[in-house]
Amino acid sequence: MIRAGVVGATGYAGAELVRLLSGHPCAELAAISSVSFQGKPLSEVYPAYYQLCDRICGTQEEVVEQSDVVFAALPHGLSQELAKECFEKGKVFIDLGADFRLENEEDYQEWYGGTYRYPELHEASVYALPELFREAIRGKKILANPGCYTTAVPLALAPALKNGLIQKEGILADCKSGVTGAGRKLTQNTHYPELNEGMSAYKVASHRHTPEMEQSLSRVAGSKVKITFVPHLLPVNRGILATCYAKLTDGVTMEQMQNAYREAYGEEYFIRLLPQGREADIKNVRYSNFCDISLHIDTRTNTFIAISAIDNMVKGAAGQAIQNMNLVFGFNETTGLKLFPPAF
Amino acid sequence: MIRAGVVGATGYAGAELVRLLSGHPCAELAAISSVSFQGKPLSEVYPAYYQLCDRICGTQEEVVEQSDVVFAALPHGLSQELAKECFEKGKVFIDLGADFRLENEEDYQEWYGGTYRYPELHEASVYALPELFREAIRGKKILANPGCYTTAVPLALAPALKNGLIQKEGILADCKSGVTGAGRKLTQNTHYPELNEGMSAYKVASHRHTPEMEQSLSRVAGSKVKITFVPHLLPVNRGILATCYAKLTDGVTMEQMQNAYREAYGEEYFIRLLPQGREADIKNVRYSNFCDISLHIDTRTNTFIAISAIDNMVKGAAGQAIQNMNLVFGFNETTGLKLFPPAF
Amino acid sequence: MIRAGVVGATGYAGAELVRLLSGHPCAELAAISSVSFQGKPLSEVYPAYYQLCDRICGTQEEVVEQSDVVFAALPHGLSQELAKECFEKGKVFIDLGADFRLENEEDYQEWYGGTYRYPELHEASVYALPELFREAIRGKKILANPGCYTTAVPLALAPALKNGLIQKEGILADCKSGVTGAGRKLTQNTHYPELNEGMSAYKVASHRHTPEMEQSLSRVAGSKVKITFVPHLLPVNRGILATCYAKLTDGVTMEQMQNAYREAYGEEYFIRLLPQGREADIKNVRYSNFCDISLHIDTRTNTFIAISAIDNMVKGAAGQAIQNMNLVFGFNETTGLKLFPPAF
Amino acid sequence: MIRAGVVGATGYAGAELVRLLSGHPCAELAAISSVSFQGKPLSEVYPAYYQLCDRICGTQEEVVEQSDVVFAALPHGLSQELAKECFEKGKVFIDLGADFRLENEEDYQEWYGGTYRYPELHEASVYALPELFREAIRGKKILANPGCYTTAVPLALAPALKNGLIQKEGILADCKSGVTGAGRKLTQNTHYPELNEGMSAYKVASHRHTPEMEQSLSRVAGSKVKITFVPHLLPVNRGILATCYAKLTDGVTMEQMQNAYREAYGEEYFIRLLPQGREADIKNVRYSNFCDISLHIDTRTNTFIAISAIDNMVKGAAGQAIQNMNLVFGFNETTGLKLFPPAF
Structure with missing residues (x-):
């Protein structure tokens, strides 16, 4: 059982991660964080989660500390520092934001208006769209999860x-x-x-x-x-x-x-x-x-x-992030993800 | 592993049963039937099920033969004969229709316009709303699953x-x-x-x-x-x-x-x-x-x-039917039913 | 042709008033106001109105000055002063808010938390639900238009x-x-x-x-x-x-x-x-x-x-307000309001 | 006041024609027909029309007889005979179907699988998209109203x-x-x-x-x-x-x-x-x-x-058909069509 943490759990992608992780047999939700709702239970933000995830939103630091894998569902630009912290502590970092998606820093500057503060982290990272680039993903510690x-x-x-x-x-x-x-x-x-x-x-x-x-x-x-x-x-x-x-x-x-x-x-x-x-x-x-x-x-x-x-919330965000987690930790790639879509 | 069959699998309640049973660890989908789509795969009717349930719709008889528990999602009036057949063959019969719901035959006549053809079956049946009448359900073979x-x-x-x-x-x-x-x-x-x-x-x-x-x-x-x-x-x-x-x-x-x-x-x-x-x-x-x-x-x-x-399709139909199956077969009542509702 | 003004034209009820008044044969839209969008055309807030009402949102004062009838679509509590101003200037005032709806001030205090600042205005006002209280409405200058x-x-x-x-x-x-x-x-x-x-x-x-x-x-x-x-x-x-x-x-x-x-x-x-x-x-x-x-x-x-x-936006707000305007100004009550509802 | 008739009034385009014609100052609805609902009031099919158009659906013949302009909202293939009848009786015929839209009969054969039974009618007809082909439309008696x-x-x-x-x-x-x-x-x-x-x-x-x-x-x-x-x-x-x-x-x-x-x-x-x-x-x-x-x-x-x-129902069907009627009868093209779209 690995310990999974979600930074930015009260956003839509974060909340979906929490929901999907709850059904994962090899990972347990270890901690969640939120800036806007710190100190409040996640189920207060999402009443659908009542009695299923009443866990209190903590800080980003707590999530890093208590997790083997850290999922970040943050606004663009906030992931680089967090990635650094995770990397130094040997945690797997899966970023649902855009900070590590573009190989070419100029593209990032042009489209997102920021810079790459830790080039070595970008070197160590991988663009994680498994069906196209699976082999490059294995063994990596910083994963850029694609957008929808x-x-x-x-x-x-x-x-x-x-x-x-x-x-x-x-x-x-x-x-x-x-x-x-x-x-x-x-x-x-x-x-x-x-x-x-x-x-x-x-x-x-x-x-x-x-x-x-x-x-x-x-x-x-x-x-x-x-x-x-x-x-x-x-x-x-x-x-x-x-x-x-x-x-x-x-x-x-x-x-x-x-x-x-x-x-x-x-x-x-x-x-x-x-x-x-x-x-x-x-x-x-x-x-x-x-x-x-x-x-x-x-x-x-x-x-x-x-x-x-x-x-867009599953294969386009949280589901694919878990698929990447499975890949990195050596689980079967479909673990916890054999979700049967409803017909209506 | 018990064998579950669904009669009327191409209706909405039947299709939802198929979907929910796919995630049940102690029951396997043994057979499905449909009058309108006999001979066709269920996924042709519901493309969401493609590669998940491409099983061919067979006959009611096949379902009874191959199942330990038969779920019937049929228009009102069609369940009594099926219940008889299941009862005689020792199968558990869970009816999502109304034929066994009303204790008082006059009510059935007044509201549904039919009669009770096998009074002994109605004697043997039970109205299966677990949270209110749990004790009466255990050990029964004919269950009337409540409507929504x-x-x-x-x-x-x-x-x-x-x-x-x-x-x-x-x-x-x-x-x-x-x-x-x-x-x-x-x-x-x-x-x-x-x-x-x-x-x-x-x-x-x-x-x-x-x-x-x-x-x-x-x-x-x-x-x-x-x-x-x-x-x-x-x-x-x-x-x-x-x-x-x-x-x-x-x-x-x-x-x-x-x-x-x-x-x-x-x-x-x-x-x-x-x-x-x-x-x-x-x-x-x-x-x-x-x-x-x-x-x-x-x-x-x-x-x-x-x-x-x-x-209405889960607690009001298919989910509650599986809850009743769990109850009758002695599984934990929540088996296969710890479904985490999405927030959006 | 009477001159109609709308205070609070960028809210939903105000915008609907503008739309309905555009089809009224005996009233012309004389002025509109908005606090949030002052100086901007209404069609910037509602692109559906482009080239139909590109009129610039002005001030409340301008509306009062330029209108024979002033419709107020304001948050509760803001209508009393405006009513006073209109009353003193001999304008008809039709309030889509709640300030003049309750005869009993204690009810207003209990449910809205405010007081009646000008009791004489409340004396002069009338609750304007035409189908029930038509006769009381004629000749009045301050009308409380009912909610939905x-x-x-x-x-x-x-x-x-x-x-x-x-x-x-x-x-x-x-x-x-x-x-x-x-x-x-x-x-x-x-x-x-x-x-x-x-x-x-x-x-x-x-x-x-x-x-x-x-x-x-x-x-x-x-x-x-x-x-x-x-x-x-x-x-x-x-x-x-x-x-x-x-x-x-x-x-x-x-x-x-x-x-x-x-x-x-x-x-x-x-x-x-x-x-x-x-x-x-x-x-x-x-x-x-x-x-x-x-x-x-x-x-x-x-x-x-x-x-x-x-x-709720027509008979429950803007339409009924115009019906009341028709009543007060002696037009046929259905003038400009024979709106044929679409079937789909 | 011209007399307008609608053949196929119970379909969506036909019903929308009825609604829009009700607000036209120079045309009156003279007759409507429907095969499926003959003898029944239109408002029984569309309860939104209750007390506004309770007119009984008659036959196609009645519509032709009683109208100066006949709008046809029929399944493809049924308009040619009707066009002939209208043409012979000197009525203006505006077809919302596809029978007169394609200049090239081979295209019609390929895409619709029918033939042109009266080539002279096709000669006399015009493709009626006013903003692109206005001049060609004036004076014509058979108009092919474009699709959405x-x-x-x-x-x-x-x-x-x-x-x-x-x-x-x-x-x-x-x-x-x-x-x-x-x-x-x-x-x-x-x-x-x-x-x-x-x-x-x-x-x-x-x-x-x-x-x-x-x-x-x-x-x-x-x-x-x-x-x-x-x-x-x-x-x-x-x-x-x-x-x-x-x-x-x-x-x-x-x-x-x-x-x-x-x-x-x-x-x-x-x-x-x-x-x-x-x-x-x-x-x-x-x-x-x-x-x-x-x-x-x-x-x-x-x-x-x-x-x-x-x-699609207005500029893509009924509204454009009325625009074409205006054009053919010499009314201002916007007559009855200055419809103010709601913002919500």
Whole structure:
């Protein structure tokens, strides 16, 4: 039994980590922290947790002290010091924020406006999207857990890109996100009456997840890939639907495409390649760690369309973080994560 | 490991049973049946189940043959023959329909329009609401699993009624149900554009669950209790919110009331008595087997208000059926049912 | 053409007033004010209004100066001074807040915690629920426009109460409100992910609208009436559904009841008495000034159930305010308010 | 006062026509018909219309006889005979179906599987998207009213395409539709519990609206344009959000782009070009005839993104049909259509 701690437990990703860890047979929740709700039980913030996690929110220091693995669900910029502390104390650090995601510090500076204070920590860290970069993750102590869009889009496109079945130029990702992706913080555009029955794009071609997606796609492709990324906010609680478009390489057939995906993901428990004729739907992956993928070809325009659906809070945040914990600690990767999505 | 079968697996309650049984450590899903989808995999009906339950829907006969316990999620009227067959073959039969719920055949005739074809089976059966009638359930082979409203309302009122803290005359239950309670069958009033942003009552003072609630409340009270019951349809997927009103017995205090509830439910894992100042909310019990209860007194009018919230598909159907299975087979009652409700 | 001004135009009720006034043939929007958004166009706050009302939010003083009728959509407590100013300048003042609703100052002190600073203004004011108190409204200069619950509940019960068809003791109102009723202000419980798929009661038997309802019902009944009032928050934008319960007077039939309602409301354009067998539904009155009412009797328990549905922003706020304006200025009461509710 | 009739009044588009016509000062609803509900009042199908349109559904023949203009909201394939009858009797015929939308009969055969029975009627008909083809519409007697997607996408792209600011190759339209677009007919995927909290694409690159969009875009561009079109179903009632992507012509600036749109649409009442920094949102056009358009450029990939939002039932069906009626009968084009969208 390892001891797991959650820093930032009262945010949405933190709360979901607590919920999922409660069902993990090899990890126990050792400590949680919150700046805003320190001294209060987590179930006061989330009444759904009443009698299940009435644990009091403590300090970040307490979490580090009492844990073998520290999950950080913090606003961008706050993870570097915490990572340093964990690293020095020999703890595994899994960051759900963006501080360790970008290899290139200039990208971080450009998109997040900060600097890398401890370059050696970034050297020691790894970008932890298991289905694409599993081998690099094992043995690491600082893990950058991908964001939600940045899980859905690369998983949708990687096999096609890796095998040269699509062109690297002109890739588009039109993504739709559930509202939990915007977090617990109150904003006018997530106020119920103003979001309900609405839908719009936001941060058009300027969302911070862009360089992170490009980094993954470039690694997979073996050369620099740029994409156009337009996120939309959906009036549902959970889910990322990523509709990804690319020019098909001349002569590529649906059969070749399916073979490439089957080869890449056939053994992946958390990726479900849908039978032809079905479309990935966020409804079908809710509350699970699955990534559903459907493949389509527009033969009229020679366009490849890959659609992926994940639960942004699970495969797009807390579930994947636990998957990474399993990987690092040598547990079976699906331990505690065989979550059966409800049909309704 | 016992073998569990589900007759009517493609209805909502049946599908939820399949999902919950998949996580039960002492029962395995042995067989499923469906009239409408016989020969087809369950995951074709519910794509969320893809690669998790691709089992083919067989016949009712196959289910009986291959199971130690048979759950029936059938339209009212179809369970009696099945119960007979199970009973003769020594199987445990847990009926999620209404055929065995009413002790009084005249009530069944009046509200459901059918007759009791095998009175001896009704003798052998038991009304299986564990928190109120646990002792009567053990050792039984035919269990009538309560409906959703008929779980929420009696649990909300039983301790007050049993201890004489409220008057038996003039009890009202104003209930609000999520749409899954109406089942998978298509109807105009559950067509998305016509229900969305709407809310109304239905079957005002004429819903079939009325005599079933009165039966439970009368047993608890020790004499005949009649209630006014008005159900409403809510534009949410899951949940029953039961706002129950009764005249307070003169002089009864909130403290006495809370003591009575604590005494009745203090040891019940699945009932959460909320701290004063909170209100039961269907959001907090979704996807769990909990029944949250909050107590309120209107001192201006001497009225007692008990509000209960359950997930209609879990505590109001499939979860409670598994709880009953646990009870009958001697497992710990919470086995496979420690479901942690998501906060969002 | 009269000149209408809106103080507090950026709140929900104020914004709805602006929208409805835009279609009024005898009134023009003369000025709007907002404390939070002074100097900004209304369409910046509500992009739906772009190119329709880009008018700049000014000050309260400007509104008073430039208007013949001043609508105030302000937080409770802020209307008294404004009323004084309007009164002295001979303007008609229609208050959508609570400062002039309660005849009895002690009630105001108890439920709102304030005092009546200008008793003579309260003398001059009138409680303006046209269908019940029309004659008193004509000729008045200070109108207290009822709140949403306090429109729906008295309209549902008045004819029964007035004609002695129900008992005055033991009346209950179980009400369900759309989220716009909670206003534009951000709160955790109206944050999209936390309200969506949820439902609960709030302010159980302690909501400020209680004395206001009792005041109307008492006037109608001719003696003091007390009620139990439990409001619930619904995950829909608009609507109040009021399910009202009362003990039927012995021997009263549905026919008598219907006659009483027909007599009271048969000539009222804005009240639609539904045919027997239908239930009032908030969906059917959205974006209109209608109050739909359905009548039901539980013959098993001798209980009368009246259900009313209104759009809380229209008949429960801005629409009724304009109806009152029409009444005071001698326009046909339906002028600008023949709003045809969409079916979906 | 002209007499307007609606054939297929009980479908969603038909019902919306009835509602909008009720507010038209120069047209009166003369007759309605329905096959499924003949002999029944429209308000029985749509209780929201109670006391507003209790008119009895008659036959198609009655509608033709009693009307100057006949709107047809029929399933594809049923309009040709009706058009013939109207044409012979000198009535104006406005078809909300697809039978007259495609100039090229082969396209109709390929995508709809039917033939053109009366070529001379197709000669006499016109494709009636006023903002793009206004001059061609005047004086015509058979009007093909565009579909919802086919209004939103061409309006979003036309000025850029016409002025050569984007490339004709590689245009993509990722569209999101509210559920009313799927009509009143019950289907499993529009059953409330199965759509709620879900979202997916459908008919990927195979939707029948594709050739219709290409027809409009080709006319505007002056040469054949092909596009990739992927529609998605959204859990909201109303709205089309069209996110359209195209390669920017080298060197084109945002200023040039805005100028082109301003020139094209500056005088169009129903098109609102949003200020830079805002995104078109379906919420802001609900229940109105507006088409909101926002323009964006991804300078990193040289991609133009135009986003349009309409109410699929108004500008995408009934509203535009009335706009066309206004045009044909010489009324001001905005008559009866100055609908102020609610903010919530």
